[in-house]
Amino acid sequence: MAATAQDSQAPLRGPEKKDEDREDETEFSPFYGIDKGAVLQEARVFNDPQIDPRRCQQVITKLLYLLNQGEVFTKKEAAEVFFGVTKLFQKQDINLRRMMYLCIKDICPGADEVIIVTSSLMKDMNSKVDLFRSNSVRVLCKIIDGQLLAQIERYLKQAIVDKSPVVASAALVSASHLLGNNAEIVKRWINEVQEAAQNKNNMVQFHAVALLHALRASDRLAISKLVTSLTKASVKSPLAQCLLVRYVAQVIQDSQPGANGEQRPFYDFLESCLRHKAEVVIFEAARAICNLRDVTARELTPAITVLQLFLSSSKPVLRFAAVRTLNKVAMTHPLAVTHCNIDMETLISDQNRSIATLAITTLLKTGNESSVEKLLKQIGSFMSDIADDFKIVVVEAIRSLCLKFPTKQRALMNFLSGVLREEGGFEYKKAIVQSILVLIQEIPDAKETGLGHLCEFIEDCEFTYLSTQVLHLLGQEGPKTKEPSKYIRYIYNRIILENATVRAAAVSALANFGAACEPLRPRIIVLLRRALADNDDEVRDRATLHLQQLEGKAGGPDAVQPRLDVNITAMEKALSDYLAGPTDKPFDISVVPKAPPPVRASGSSALGLATSTATNSSGGAAPTSAARKDPTAEYAELLRSIPQLAPLGEVFKSCEPVALTEKDTEYSVFCVKHVYEGHVVFQFNCTNTIAEQVLEDVSVAMDLAEASDFEEAFTVPLDQMPLNGVGQCFTVVTRQPGAIATGKIVNILKFKVKEIDPSTGEAEEEGYEDEYVLEDLEVSPADYVKPTLLGNFRKAWEELDPATEKEDEYGLGTREGLQEAVEAVIGILGMQPCEGSEAVPPNARSHTVLLAGIFVGYQQVLVRMSFGIDATNNVAMKLVVRAESIELSEAIHSIIQDA
Amino acid sequence: MAGVDPTLPIVKNMLLLDSEGKRIAVKYYTPEWSTVAQQASFEKALWNKTSRTNARAEAEIIMFDNVVVVYKYIGDLMFYVTGSQDENELVLYTVLQAFYESVTILLRQQVEKKTVLENLDLVLLAIDEIVDGGIILETEPAVIASRVTMRGADGEAPAAPLTEQSFTKAFASAKEHLARSLLK
CATH class of the missing domain: 2.60.40.1480 (Coatomer, gamma subunit, appendage domain)
Known part of the structure; x- marks a missing residue:
């Protein structure tokens, strides 16, 4: 791919050839000391009147070696080599010809030069030698454009049904590549492709089935027909069978879920594939069943059984494939996977650490309350010899286990604090600290122990970032505990021992204790005094300010933690305006607009921590439009x-x-x-x-x-x-x-x-x-409505007067899908989707969206929209509106009518 | 690569590195690693993650950076095949098997860096016969080997015995011809 001229990257082989130390090691290489200039010089043998096939072959190999090592040929060099190679077509040496094919594919300078080889290649396409035919088809299809393709179309059609499998495969694979840019031409070959799908050769069948599917990919009905006919016919090739399993899974996914208990169409087929003789098909089918939408426990059982057998295979690839699939199933159907627990447990000591980690996390997901301690013991012995990124996965699994079984928090918390004390990189430590923070927040019982562990941690923490976070949290949560005084020692130690950033954070945390716990205040003041002589100005400033506050000046103790409920961007703007103007009057903070009360997001945001990792790992993709930015504040x-x-x-x-x-x-x-x-x-x-x-x-x-x-x-x-x-x-x-x-x-x-x-x-x-x-x-009316966040849609809906309700139905025409239609309507109305209802489940045929908004004058409007889509992607919508007055309900309808 | 059916198994790259992680023969099929520098850093990362594992008896597997890589070591060589993380691992394994077994046949069991470099043309051709632009072309090692050496195109699985048989047949018929012509 990095074949020709454009790439300016230095070749990989660069300086190494001059490196004396490497001499003994590279000297046996036939390419030792190879030089591009010399090879290009050598390539002149292509022009000799008496062609020496063996020599030419060697030169081509050298050229390809250079390309492979990342050497760059200029356009001119490439063209020269290319012309040289084309001259070799006069020689009928089969091995040389094979190398020429490869070389032309790798060094193909451009459309102008291509013309020169096409006639030679077309001659080869009609050769009696199968391998000439197959290779020339592959080369030609790689280098030609649509116009030339039309010229050789006839030969390609023939090649598809050629009785030699290598030719048929070459033509079919080439057609798959051509489909991207020349779909119209390739579509004309469908009869030939269909014939090839009956071919007895495995690979030909595989390539033909793949191409048949690709040709029909946009037509659901045709796919469904294709799948029906293929499942009835006997597909022999394992790879083709794998494709078929994928197609079947797709058809099932697209079909309506059957009524209760009714079996899905084609489920039988998938199940029968579990008994196929090729492992690759068995696994493909098991994987397909596990990934079915709303799969039932009964449907899962046979798939889990074969995966369980794979778990004890001698091949790591099989074990990995099986444990990865089971790990995924365990998220949704932990019970179904519990049968495999014994096999999983043996995998904890697997040589392959990826397998071991997957096994651990699966066990953590499927484990029940009584097995937690046993598991932790096993993991403990395992943690020391895996890489950090695996450890992070394990820590996250432990966190979710702890949230699942809060009664086990003591054991799990101890485990986390244990690993926190061990060696580890920043990301790993961060993951542990984040986990403890989440647990502290979610499980009240865990708070005191958690804070205790964190205190221990900062005693010996090399990461400033984590220390400051923990200190901040101690300042927030510590004073609310039963015994706040015990944390003071840990915090004060930071002031003595750490760098300036941590010292400053510690000063602030101490001040919080002083402000919140009156009995401790005199002692805190004594401690803060000692920081007044700190050699860092930020630390001194903080200490001075907080001392004043604790002593009742500068706003008093309550001011230690000022609640700034202003819009931060507006604040910044106001401050810079203030500095730009006369500064003889003090800055008045009341002119800065107030920020809306913070919406409490999931995770640990209330603790003042970055929650990105927490929310990402818990799998909860935040609804996209919830984060819809508010332009109003910026313009204000x-x-x-x-x-x-x-x-x-x-x-x-x-x-x-x-x-x-x-x-x-x-x-x-x-x-x-x-x-x-x-x-x-x-x-x-x-x-x-x-x-x-x-x-x-x-x-x-x-x-x-x-x-x-x-x-x-x-x-x-x-x-x-x-x-x-x-x-x-x-x-x-x-x-x-x-x-x-x-x-x-x-x-x-x-x-x-x-x-x-x-x-x-x-x-x-x-x-x-x-x-x-x-x-x-x-x-339009839409300009007068803006999105608003709503806690409980149903409650708000019922509170509005039913008399204002207005209902109507609309046809939205043909759409790409429901999601697209939903997004379009939300975009038109400009209201806030509630309860995550803007996300349409994949392949749903109908969907209901709840929207909330306020009209100018702060009047509430709520909308309930039901969407339905039919087989031809026609979307219909029922829109029900309730508002504070009937006029507003009508205004909403008029927005849709005008759109 | 753009317009390929998403259900079709795609091989992202095939790598043959030496025991120090230096490339011997590589082929990339997808645009993720379009520059030599990106390729080199991928190879380096891969080598760092895999070089200490033991993949001699059985092929091993690793998942990182959203790709799945299956790999096997023979002599002082490391064979790698990469696919997307959603790919059926066993399909990739089939390709890997085709890769190292066909090279083994082509090099007459002498699978080491020295012989590979001496016969680099055969290895490059083998890669070319196994995967075409990311699509799996052939997975039967014997067939691949006979196509590389241009000995026969449709060498069905038991290629070697078949040619032997035909040779003895041909020899027999030649003897017959000779005998007849002598008898005349």
């Missing part, structure tokens, strides 16, 4: 900074930017709609893309003929449209306060143009007025 700062807009009040919602110009025009304008209680502010982000002109005094005039509910109030013009930067002008319209006014607005960009004199680079004094018509802008 900008809007507040404009004096003319400030009196309008709080912005309710800012919409996504809409482009009002085509791409690559002179001016690029995007519009962002901001909805206020009684106004709508249109923010136009303007960019000048032409360097030869200056655009001044930019504003947007609106024609409100088709939006009579609005009345233009005023505009905030932009002094100069920046070149390739973004400048904003605003147009403000009024409407009835709280009203959902809609309509289409025609926008005209007005500005004064000044040409730039190319000789001086200065703008001309005199400019002229100009206008530019922008695209129309639509204000």
Whole structure:
């Protein structure tokens, strides 16, 4: 693949050939001291009138060796070699010819050169020698384009049904590759491919079945037919049988789940494959059964039985395959896997550490309460000799086991603290600490022991990051325990022994104790005093501040842990604004907008810790749209900074930017709609893309003929449209306060143009007025609704007056799938999906989505949508809305009707 | 590689490294490792993770960086076959078997770095006969070997005895011919 010219990477073989130490070792190599220039020189033998086949073969091998070592040939060098090789076609030496085929595939410079070999290759395609035919087909299909393909199509069709398997296979595999770019041509060969699928040769059958499936991949019905006919016919080749198992699994996946107890179609076939004589088929079938959607315990049993046999195989590959599959099953059906526990236990001591780790984690998933201690003992002996990344897997499995059996927390916690004391890298230690933190949070009983273990850990912790995290947590949780005083010693030791970062964290943690536990305060003050002479300024600063606070000054003890409930980005903005202006008055924090109360995410976020690893490993992929970013907060700062807009009040919602110009025009304008209680502010982000002109005094005039509910109030013009930067002008319209006014607005960009004199680079004094018509802008009801988070959808739904309920049905036309339809509708409504209902289960035929939003004026709207999809991907939707008034319900329906 | 049916088993690469992890013959079929540097770092990582394991008696397996690799050591050589992590491990194992067994036949049981380098053309051709652009082309070692040496295309599984038989047959008929011509 790194064959030809473009790659500028140095060859792997680089300096080594000059390395004297390696001499004795490389000297037996026929390639010792090989040099690209010399080999290219040698390649001239291709042009000799008397061709020496043996010699040429050696030169080709050398060339391929160089390529394989990552040597780069320039385009010219490659072309030269290529031409040389093509000359060798006149020699009828079979071994040389074979090397030529390989060489042409690896050094193929470009379409222009290809022409030269096609006629020779086409001659070989009609040769009597099977191997000439097969190889020339492979080479030709690799290097030709669609046009040439049409010319040789006839021969390829013949080759597919050639009685020599090597030719048929070559043609079929080549056709599979060609399918990507020349699907139309390959589709014409379907009869030949079908014939080849009956071939007695295993590989031909495999290649033909694969190609048949690929040809029909987009048509569910055709696939289903193909599968039915293939399962009836006898497919002999194990690899083809594996393919068939995959196709069957796919058909089952796509079919409707049968009613209770009814057997799935084709399940019998999968089960019969479990008795196939080839292991590869048996495993493929077992794997397919284990991966079935909503598989029942009864369906699983035969598959688990064969996998169990594989567990005691002498082949590591088989053991690995089996234990990996069982490990996956154990997540959903732990009971089904318990039969294998004895075999699993012997695998703990497997030579292959991947197998051992998988066995351990499977056991941890399937284990019951009584076997926990025994397991831990076994793992303990095993932990010391596996790599860190395996240890992390084990630690995570232990954590989930502990959450499953909280009564065993003592044993599990002890285990974790034991491994925490052992040697290990940062990632591993971090995983352990995170696990303990999660357990502390989730299991109240584990808190005191957990904190105790963590205290021990920081006594001898080489990772600053982890020490500070633990200290922070001690500061948060320690004061709430029964005996806070016992933690103080550990924390104070940090101040004496550690680096500045940890010392600072320790000072803050101590101060927390002092603030929260009054009896301890005098003692804490004594300790903090000692930190006043610290040689790090941050530590001294913190100590000084906290001392003052504990002594009742600077806000008193309550101020030790100030609760900053402000929006952090807004805070940053406000602070930088403050520093930019006069600083004679103190900064007033009350102007910074408050942040919404933090949503308590899963994992340990409440403990102030990064939860990324925790949530990822627990398999809970956070719903994507839950993290939908809120543009309103970002724009709010900008809007507040404009004096003319400030009196309008709080912005309710800012919409996504809409482009009002085509791409690559002179001016690029995007519009962002901001909805206020009684106004709508249109923010136009303007960019000048032409360097030869200056655009001044930019504003947007609106024609409100088709939006009579609005009345233009005023505009905030932009002094100069920046070149390739973004400048904003605003147009403000009024409407009835709280009203959902809609309509289409025609926008005209007005500005004064000044040409730039190319000789001086200065703008001309005199400019002229100009206008530019922008695209129309639509204000729809969707602009007045914004997503809101809701704890309990059902409760909120029932609280709304049923009289406001409005129901209607809509056809959404043909869609790619339900998920796509659901996302499209959510996008149109701009509301917040609740309870994870925006995720459609794979292959579902119907789905219900719950949405919550608020309309301008803070009125709640709830939506319940039911989707259904039919065989031709037509999607229908039933939309039920409840809101605080019937008008709002109607507005929601009108959003959908207009979309 | 782009348009290939996702159900089709795909081999991502085949590697033959020496006992120090240096490449002897490699072939990459998928775009994950498109530069020589990426390939080299993959080979290095793979070698680091596998060189201390014992894969002589039986082929071993490892999963890392979202790929599954099956491998086997013979003499001072390490054979690797890589597939996606969702691939049927046994399919990859079949390819690995085809790889080292066909090389064993081609090198007449002399599987070591020295002979491989001396017969590099045969090893490269074997790789070419086993996998074509990621798709498994042939897995029967005897068939692969006879295709590499251009001795016969459709060498069915028992290729060696068959040719022997035909040779004795041919010899017999030649003798007959000779006898007849002499009798004339």
